[in-house]
Structure formats: C-alpha cells, structure tokens
Amino acid sequence: MAVTQVVRSEWTKIRSVASTVWTLSLAVVVTIALGMLISALSKNEFETLGARDRLSFDPTFISFAGMSIGQLAMIVFGVLVVSNEYSTGMIRASLAAVPRRGTFLFSKLAVATALALAVSMATSFATFFLGQATLGELKASIGDDGVLRAVIGGGLYMTLIALFSMGAATMLRFPLLSLGILMPFFFLISNILGNVDATKQVGQFLPDQAGSRIMRVVTPLDDDTPYGPWGGLGIMAFWVLAAVVGGYVLLKRRDAQ
Template identity: 80%
Template structure:
C-alpha cells in the first residue's frame, strides 16, 4: 500500500476515535485555563514578592504554567494513538493491510504529530495572549526579545511530549503500561530528580526539564543550567528520536 494511502487511513482512524479528540481538546483547555488563573494570581501577588523575584519575573513563562498539566493530556493522546490498536487486537488487521511496518508506524506518527503540532501551537499562542491579558501592566509583548521564540517553543514542546509518548507506546504496546510509566516519570520522578541536590545535574537532562527551557524568557535566580532554550529543546528532540527508533526497531522484530 502506498504511503499516501496509509497516511489517509491513519487520519481516518485518529479522527474517528472520540478519545483522541477529547484528549487534545482537554490539553488545550487545561493549558489555557490554568495559565490564565495562575497569571491572575501572579498579578495579585506581585507586590508581595521579594525584590529579586520581581526583577526576574517572567510574564511569558507564567502564562505557560498550565502546560505542566496540559502535557498530561498530550501524553494520553500520544499513547492512545499508537497503543489503541494493540488493546483492541486490531493491530493484526492493520499489519496485514500494511505489511511494511515502517510505513505503518511512520504514517501513524506523522499524522498524529501534525495534529499535535496544530493543537499545540494554537494552544501556546492563546495561552500567551490570554495570560498576558490577566497580567495587565505586568504583561509582555509578543515583539519583546525572546517572547515569540518561547511561544512557538510552547507548541513544539507539546508536540514533542506527544511524540515521545508515541515512541514509548510503540515499544511497550500496552496503554496501561505506557501510561503507568510515563505519568510517574513526568509528574514525580522528573521533579524529584531535578530538585534534589544529589541528582539535580541528572534531572536537568530529562526530556521535560530540558524541553521546558524553551518557554523561559527571563533566566531564574541561581539558574545553573548548562544549556540555553534551543539547547534544551535539542536535548528533548534526542529523547524523542531515541524513543521512536526504539519503537520502530521493536515493531520490526516482534510479532503483532
């Protein structure tokens, strides 16, 4: 089957499954709503901050505060896109229709990535503008140095989170197992490793910690991160590439 036909088939699968549509909608809603709420709270508490905190206040980063929960829905989206067919047993039918397994997984990941990017970039711009509206006089402008990079980077970050989840799901095949590993990894292990002095240098190179650097415009106090915004995103890309390669290799080597 030609790649274009496989891509069309994967697009039909994704848009016909309600769970994938709902998870993307939830990712956008949570990111925007929570970002607006925290931006409003930051404005009300700004006067109570220390002089140092006020000097390094990053209005752009604050508007992306909801992304920490929005990525949860992106993880679920990435996992479901790949592993749903394994849980239902449809993977055998799909691989029988598309014997070229590389084409099969590539088309699935490509379609889901484009969809995740569209949702991610729209979400990022809305989160920024609505968050800045909540900040009032503290707001940043899209034309300020580094701001447009951070806003576009927000869309890229959400897309890469989804892609990494697709790679992990392709390796593990089970939606429950994939989510059981990814959720604690991003919401517990990553935070612990990045905030404990003994493991901080390791935690800085985890995909979410490195990738989120692209969202910052103002460098935080006592920040000793050994890379910049694009360097952090580059580290995240390497994690995503490794996960996807693992998924492709295992799909080729084992039975459905």
C-alpha cells in the first residue's frame, strides 16, 4: 500500500473516533479556561506580592498555567490514537493491510502529530491573548522579548507531550496500562521530583519539567537550571525520540495482538 493511502487511512481512523475528537476539544477548553482563571487570580493578588516576587512575575508563563491540566487531555489523545487499535483488535487487520510496520507506525504518528500541532498552536495563541487580556495592565505584549518564542514553544510543548504519549502507548499497547503509567507520572511523580530539593537535580531533566521551560520569559531570581528555553525543549525532544524509537523497535519485534 502506498504511503499516501496509509496516511489517508490513518486520518480517517482518527477523525472517525469520537473519543479522540473530544479529548482534543477538552485540551483546548481546559487550557484556556484555567489559564484565564489563574491570570485573574494573579492580577488580584499582585499588590500583595513582595518586591522579590514582583521581579519574578511572568505574565506570559502565568497565562499558560492551564497547560498543566490541558496536557493530560493531550496524553489521553496520544494514547487513544495508538492503543484503540489494540483494545478493539483492529491492529491485526491494520498490520495485515500494511505489512511494513515502519510505514504503518510513522504514518499514524505523522497524521496525529500534525493534528496535535494545529490544535496546540491555536490553543497556545488563544491562551496567551485571553490570559493577557485578563491580566489587564500587568499584561505582556507579543512583541516583547521572548514572548513570541514562549507562545510558539507552548504549542510545541503540547505537541511533544502528545507524541511522547503515542510512543509510550506503542510500547505498552493497552490504553489502561498506558494511562495508568503516564497520567500519574506527569501529574504527580514528575512534579514531586522536579520540586523537591533532594530530587530536583534529576527531576529537572524529565520531559515535562525540561520542556515547559520554553514557556518562561522571566527567569526566577533563585533559578539555577543548567539549560535555557530551547535547551529544555531539546531535552524533551530527546525523550520523545526515545519513546518513538522504543515503540518502533517493539512493534517490529513482536506479534500483533
């Protein structure tokens, strides 16, 4: 089967499954709504901040606060794109129709990543502009130093989260197992490791901790992170590459089931 036919087939699969459409919609709504809420709370509390906290005040990063929850919906999207075929048994028919497993996998990832990128970029820009409107006189401008980079980076971050989840789901195959590992990791374990002094040196190199650095414009005064915004995104991209390669290797080696 030609690559273009495989890509077309994967697009049909993704858009015909209601759960994947709903998870992307949820990612958009949650990210924007929570970003506006946190921006409103930050505006109200700004006068109570000390001089040190005001120097570290980052209106751009504040507007992206909703991504901490919105990324969970992107994780679900990434997992469902891959593991739905395993849970329904369609994987046997898919691999019979496309014997070249590399073509099958990378066509699926390419279509889903392109969709995630489009949604993530639109969400990132909407989140920024609505968040800044909520902040009022505290807002940042898209033309300020580092702001456009942060907004574009926010879209790339969400996309990489989805792609990482696809790679992990390819290795783990089943949706409950994949979500049972990825959701606690990103929502709980990573935050603990990245914020506790004893484990911070390790935690700051985890994919979400490193990748979210791209959305910062103002560096906290006590920050000692050994990499910058693009360096952090590069670390995240390395994790994503490892997950995708791991998924490809396992898909090539094991039977469809």
